């Protein structure tokens with residue numbers, strides 16, 4: 089059983105050498121009487137929050153730190169080989185939390201979802217139809233309460249979550265602008281995902297002036313994925329009673345001291361509501377989400393771009409690549425086709 093082992097707690101930018109691929113001789117079985125599930129992992133998901141788990145967390149967090157010497161843990165798509173749980177049987181496909189290894193013994197299978205619709209790429213259950221897709225859905229519809237004609241700004245817009253938020257916003261009838269870190273990504277936003285406009289934030293010297301150029305009358309909704317300087321500039325450009333969904337702040341995850349935010353007073357002056365959320369609180373809406381999104385995919389109203397690294401051994405590079413914007417679209421690792 090090949091595994092990607094987390095070596096030790098990380099400070100600063102994560103590197104491939106913070107993980108190593110090792111062979112484990114331990115034979116996995118579902119113990120007698122246990123309700124565990126033995127799976128073969130097919131696709132694994134690289135997600136920015138995993139960097140937070142690489143830290144030694146001395147404050148309570150919604151996730152625990154990874155264990156040095158143990159496999160990386162994350163979302164994935166897997167085939168059930170043996171099951172002690174009444175909800176799952178041999179042959180089922182599932183998505184949920186698993187290990188970065190060829191085979192995993194999932195000890196809390198009730199946290200996994202059974203995959204019923206296989207007429208879409210299975211890898212979508214790490215992205216569009218999995219945790220990031222749900223994040224876009226609840227963050228946009230539940231936190232931002234969008235209305236037709238409103239102006240929407242999305243940072244890290246070409247990523248797993250952002251590309252979907254933008255398409256949802258267009259379907260509602262909003263004016264949508266995204267920021268991303270390369271020309272290729274800006275082209276995707278405008279030409280593939282149907283954003284009204286997009287810019288490369290790395291080429292903009294004055295983000296406040298940039299946002300004023302794209303939103304002369306201000307921003308109704310900001311879907312926050314990056315934090316830091318971008319958030320500060322957005323705060324200056326929010327409209328009266330605007331909404332900010334605080335989804336993530338990837339620009340801060342590698343810093344020992346988070347950057348200060350200067351313009352928070354604007355929340356008061358413009359009566360802006362800024363709300364943080366964690367997707368796992370909303371999984372009860374998953375079936376409703378599927379009912380909404382599956383037809384939209386089939387009708388071609390929603391498209392999705394993935395960046396698939398082939399082979400477990402390429403997992404560490406794929407994961408650290410998120411923090412330099414190496415991924416174009418949702419970063420997935422293909423462990424095995426079957």
Ligand code: NDP
Nearest residue numbers: 136247248249268269313335336337338339365366367413
């Ligand atoms: P992405 O697929 O967008 O990958 C991360 C992207 O972030 C990179 O490709 C890069 O794109 C951008 N990035 C990296 N470093 C920086 C930086 N220093 N400044 C600005 N941009 C940077 O990730 P996801 O779509 O999966 O996640 C987006 C956000 O949503 C993250 O902050 C994540 O933590 C958060 N999230 C929150 C959840 C919740 O429950 N609240 C659940 C899931 C995700 P570029 O080339 O454009 O710079």
